[in-house]
Amino acid sequence: MNANVKLYWILTVFFFILAGLYTAWSLLDAAHQQVEWVGTVTLLLSGMLWALIAFYLDKVHKAQGAELAEDRLDADIEDGDAEQGHFSPWSWWPIVLAGAASLVFLGVAIGPWIAFIGGGILVVSLVGWTYEYYRGYFAH
Template identity: 90%
Template sequence: MKANVKLYWILTAFFMVLAGLYTVWSLLDQAHQRVEWVGTITLLLSGILWALIAFYLGKVHDAQGGELAEDRLDANIEDGDAEQGHFSPWSWWPIVLAAAVSLVFLGVAAGAWIAFIGGGILVVSLVGWTYEYYRGYFAR
């Protein structure tokens, strides 16, 4: 992950320098002699995007306490055999959520009334999936 962070900081610097060069180049253009804002802002925002990704991954790398087993060349397969998260294999809520999102997108494409129905089902499925461990058989 450390190599990724370095790569993203290099990309940040590249896009920032490129934004400066693009701005100067557009000012030196004999036909217009003014800043071309679309390209300048696009390159600046691209640099900011890479900076945000690099900053986030740097913080994640620091928080995890060093290199993971996947990042080391001398690691064995069983070194990265840790708990990856908590998943409910019996939960039906992700299927309902996918159907609701499908209805919302269908409503955007075909008719707004379908999107309203999908939006209602979407809210119910999000609440159901979020609180499935707080009620019923699995309540804690």
């Protein structure tokens, strides 16, 4: 992550320099001789975006305290392997949930009646996925 933070700070400086050059270039243009605001603001906002990301990642990296596996040259791939959570490989609920979300978005685009049907299926599938370990073969 340390390399990413340095890269993002470099990109921040690059975009701010580029915004200054772009503004100077638009002022030196013989045809217009005025600031072209769309490009200048876009480049400034791009620099601010990279600064925000670099600042956030720098704070996260410092808050973790220890050196991360991806920052060490002698690290192996499995050193950065962390627990990702528990997922049921046999569960059909995520597929039903994705289909229901698709119906909701389709309903927003085409007709509200499809969104209401998708919303009902969405609630049922969310409850089913949440409580799948409380019933059946895999109950706790």
